Amino acid sequence: MNLRKTVSRTPLHLVILFFVGIWFIPTLGLLITSFRAPSGIANSGWWTVFPKLLSGGQFSLQNYVGVLQNEGLGRAFLNTLSISVPATAISTFVASFAAFGFAWLRFTGRRVLFMLVVGLMVIPLQMTFIPVLPIYSKLGLAGTFPGIWLAHTAYGLPLTTYLVHNFMAGIPKDLFDSAAIDGASPFKVFSRIAVPISVPALASVFIFQFLWIWNDLLVALVYLGALPNVAPLTVSVANLVTNRGQDWELLTAAAFVSMSLPLLVFFSLQRYFVRGILAGSVKG
Amino acid sequence: MFVGPALLLIGFFLVYPTVMTVARSFFGRGATLFGPRVEFVGLTNWKYVFTNQVMLTSLRNNALWAILFTSCTVGFGLALAVLLDRVRYEKIAKSVIFIPAAISMVGASIIWKFVYAYKPATLAQIGILNAIVVALGGEPVGWLIQRPWINNLCLIVVGIWVWTGFCMVIFSAAYKNIPKQLLEAARIDGANEWRVFRNVILPLLGPTAAVVATTMLVQVLKIFDIIYVMTNGNYSTEVIANRMYKEMFNYFNYGRASAIAVVLLILIVPFMILNIRRFVAQEGARS
Numbered sequence: 001m002n003l004r005k006t007v008s009r010t011p012l013h014l015v016i017l018f019f020v021g022i023w024f025i026p027t028l029g030l031l032i033t034s035f036r037a038p039s040g041i042a043n044s045g046w047w048t049v050f051p052k053l054l055s056g057g058q059f060s061l062q063n064y065v066g067v068l069q070n071e072g073l074g075r076a077f078l079n080t081l082s083i084s085v086p087a088t089a090i091s092t093f094v095a096s097f098a099a100f101g102f103a104w105l106r107f108t109g110r111r112v113l114f115m116l117v118v119g120l121m122v123i124p125l126q127m128t129f130i131p132v133l134p135i136y137s138k139l140g141l142a143g144t145f146p147g148i149w150l151a152h153t154a155y156g157l158p159l160t161t162y163l164v165h166n167f168m169a170g171i172p173k174d175l176f177d178s179a180a181i182d183g184a185s186p187f188k189v190f191s192r193i194a195v196p197i198s199v200p201a202l203a204s205v206f207i208f209q210f211l212w213i214w215n216d217l218l219v220a221l222v223y224l225g226a227l228p229n230v231a232p233l234t235v236s237v238a239n240l241v242t243n244r245g246q247d248w249e250l251l252t253a254a255a256f257v258s259m260s261l262p263l264l265v266f267f268s269l270q271r272y273f274v275r276g277i278l279a280g281s282v283k284g
Numbered sequence: 285m286f287v288g289p290a291l292l293l294i295g296f297f298l299v300y301p302t303v304m305t306v307a308r309s310f311f312g313r314g315a316t317l318f319g320p321r322v323e324f325v326g327l328t329n330w331k332y333v334f335t336n337q338v339m340l341t342s343l344r345n346n347a348l349w350a351i352l353f354t355s356c357t358v359g360f361g362l363a364l365a366v367l368l369d370r371v372r373y374e375k376i377a378k379s380v381i382f383i384p385a386a387i388s389m390v391g392a393s394i395i396w397k398f399v400y401a402y403k404p405a406t407l408a409q410i411g412i413l414n415a416i417v418v419a420l421g422g423e424p425v426g427w428l429i430q431r432p433w434i435n436n437l438c439l440i441v442v443g444i445w446v447w448t449g450f451c452m453v454i455f456s457a458a459y460k461n462i463p464k465q466l467l468e469a470a471r472i473d474g475a476n477e478w479r480v481f482r483n484v485i486l487p488l489l490g491p492t493a494a495v496v497a498t499t500m501l502v503q504v505l506k507i508f509d510i511i512y513v514m515t516n517g518n519y520s521t522e523v524i525a526n527r528m529y530k531e532m533f534n535y536f537n538y539g540r541a542s543a544i545a546v547v548l549l550i551l552i553v554p555f556m557i558l559n560i561r562r563f564v565a566q567e568g569a570r571s
Contacts (some may be wrong), residue, residue, distance in 0.1 A: 009370075016367060016377060019360070023381045023445065026395045029412055033398065044408050045415050094289050101286030113291065118563045119556040120298050122502045126528050126545040128297055130538050131304035154297030157290050190286070215388035217509045221529070234390045238513050241394065248398060248410070255394040259387045266386035270379070273386065277450060278457050 034252035035059040041248045063253035067240075071250060072228050073257050076236040080258075082145055083220070083232055084213040087152035091160055092206050094153060096198065099164035100190045104176060114165070121158040128155075129222050136223065143230055148223045152213050160205050163279050167201035168194055200272075201279070207269055208276035211262055233258040302549070309543035313536065322539075329543035339544070341432075342522045346551075349440055349507055349523065354500045356444045358493060361451025365459050366485060368452075378456070382449035389446060389509035396442045397514055400427035432520040439521055442510050447503065451496050458492040459485070498555055505551050524548055 032046045036058060049058050068074040101107075102114045132151070133142065141147030171194065179189050195202070217234040224230045226239055237254045244250050266273060309329055314322030333339050364381060368374045384392055401411030405424055409415040414424040427438045462485065470480045508525035515521045517530070524547060531541035 012367060012370060016364075016371060019364060020377050020380050023384070023449075025412065026399045026445075027383070030395045030398055041410065043410075045410050045412065047412065047415070094293065098287045098290030105286060107287075113287070115560050115563065116299075117290075117294065119560050120294065121559060122552055122555050123298060123302065124506050124525075124545065124548040124552055126506070126525060127305045127549050128301035130308060130532065130542055130545070131301035132297060150293065151297060154293040157294055158298075161290060186286070211386055215390075217388065217390055217512070218525075218529075221533075234388050234509075237390050237394070241397070241513055242516075248401075251394050252398065255391045259391045262386045262388070263383070266383065270382075274453055274457075277385075277453055 030252050030255060033248060034063055034256050035061070036249070037062070038247070038249040041252075063249045064257070067250055067254045067257060071236070071240060071254065073233065073236060073254055075228060076231060076233045077257060079230055080214060080232040080234075083148055083152070083224075084210055086145070087149040087156075087213050088206055088210040090149055091153040091156045091209055092202060095157055095160035095164050095205065096195060096202060097190070098157070098161045099168050100194050102161070103165050103169040104189075104194070105186060117158045117161055121162060123158075125155060125218065133222070141223075143224055143227060145230065148220065151219055151223050152216070155219065156209050156212065160209055163205050163208075163276070164198060164201055166279060167198055171197055200275070204272045204276035204279065207265060207272045211265060211273070214262055305542045305545055306549075308538060309546050311539050311542075313539050325539060329539045332540055333543050333547060338522055339527065341520055342517075342524050342527045343547075345436055345521065345523050346505060346507075348436055349443065349504050350501060352437075352440050353443050353447070353504045353507075354497055356440075357447045357451045357500050358497050360444070360448045361496065362455045362489065362493065364448070364452045365455035366481065369456070369459060378449075378452065382453055384446045384448075385450045385453075390513050392442055392446050393510050393513035396438075396445070397428070400438055402426045402428075428515055428521075429519045435515065435519055435521055439510055439514060442514070443504065443507060446510075447500060451500065454496055455489065455492060458489055462488050498558060502552060502555050505548060 029046045032049060033041055036046065036049065037060065040058065052058060068077075098117075102110060102117075136142040136147055141150070175193055175197075176189055179193055184192070215234065216232075217238060220232050220235050224232070224235065226235055228236075231239075237251075237258050240250060240254050310324060310326060312323045312325045312328075364378075368377055371377070399411055399413050401409075402414055402424055403409050403411075405418070409418055409424055411427075413427065418424055425434070428435050466488075467480055467484060470484050475483065506525050507523055508529065511517055511521060511523050511526045512529070517523065517526045524544060528541050528544040528548070531537045531544060
């Protein structure tokens, strides 16, 4: 009986193994290659390291030192941090205010305005660049960090507001009523009740938005361009592909530098990340 | 007062530019938005959008992406969610398939560019796909330059690889919400696993599948990064979003770029309406 069960489940395991292999092997190949010497990379496949695995001497950190120092990726890493951390903070901050307003305050046009927000969640950003750019140039915001903070905040707002709104709208009304009877102002209700209760939702939104901005290429290309003092990792790495397309020792290490923090966030905070995705898609 | 800052930002960065871009699509190239040198050109840009060879290729490729990418991400995501629920190593397998959702499309593009790497037959292959082909006795293939089907397919595979985990996670959450007694009851009634899937699981996951599919369609219409990094639209792999970027930053033709952007908008409007409708229905259910 047990044997029959094992045999009948073999196809299931094989199918899963096939998928896991396709999802795992390409990344593994890149990771191994990023530690190999350039001559080895150019003349043999990365899988040839396995038979010689124990003899050592095949791997070094040279490629990482190279991209961080000579290709300016160290600077790009800091640029990405300087873009994504403030932009995520500002956008979560603004969104939590707006979400509270839409969920619990009564004002004219509330419904229509919120429907506008919901509709704008999927608008192609391509619709917005051409009119905004000349204004940015005039105001001196093009190619600056504050410029891209504002842009990312605005582009993220429809989704973040919507997500936080859904959570705040689910807070029991009694909580607010009793506070209102005690004479608390809307701001007090917001900061003392709504925000503390919403911390899990805000954390999800923060992580979701942070990864989105960290991984963004298009918005950075448009508002920052490729100037080394502001360009984030995505733009620098994409340029590396264009200019040094065959230098795999650089590309592989560069790719992993750009993925390092997202992977760290992914493995340590996966729960929040998943919650953000579920809130965004199942309800929306 | 609470919603003021958000509305201000949304107004300036989303609403105002959308209106202006629609208007701009009827004007010439021009260095500025509506300067003295920008002339009204009527439908010229629109004629370009729907007759120019590269634009037609882009529209075709976007359609190809929409069909293959959406069906595979949704199909694989659903299958993996249901299959992985039956094995003990579910958690780790799910993590592996979900990882690409956390990294950038730029990173994913490099990962796959390396998989597709090509060397002439006389040299050792360094890309694993060509190594497999050669090991099986074939000739190495230039995966990213074999137009128009092989290279476009190879690009779409990258997109599927990035987004399948996202779909799987959503399906998995919905699947685990199905009461297990329901599946057991069907099995006791003599239904085999396929019939349980077809007649019980699938109908219950239908609404989730609709949401996931529309999310994927919205994503795929705007697909940009993968093409920008891997081929930059060369060898017949152009897509609408990359074309818009080129018209804007390489050719500085703002009229045409606007018209191309509006094409994207028109394709996405149905999804905006759908989202709003869903929201209204949800609000109705709440009150």
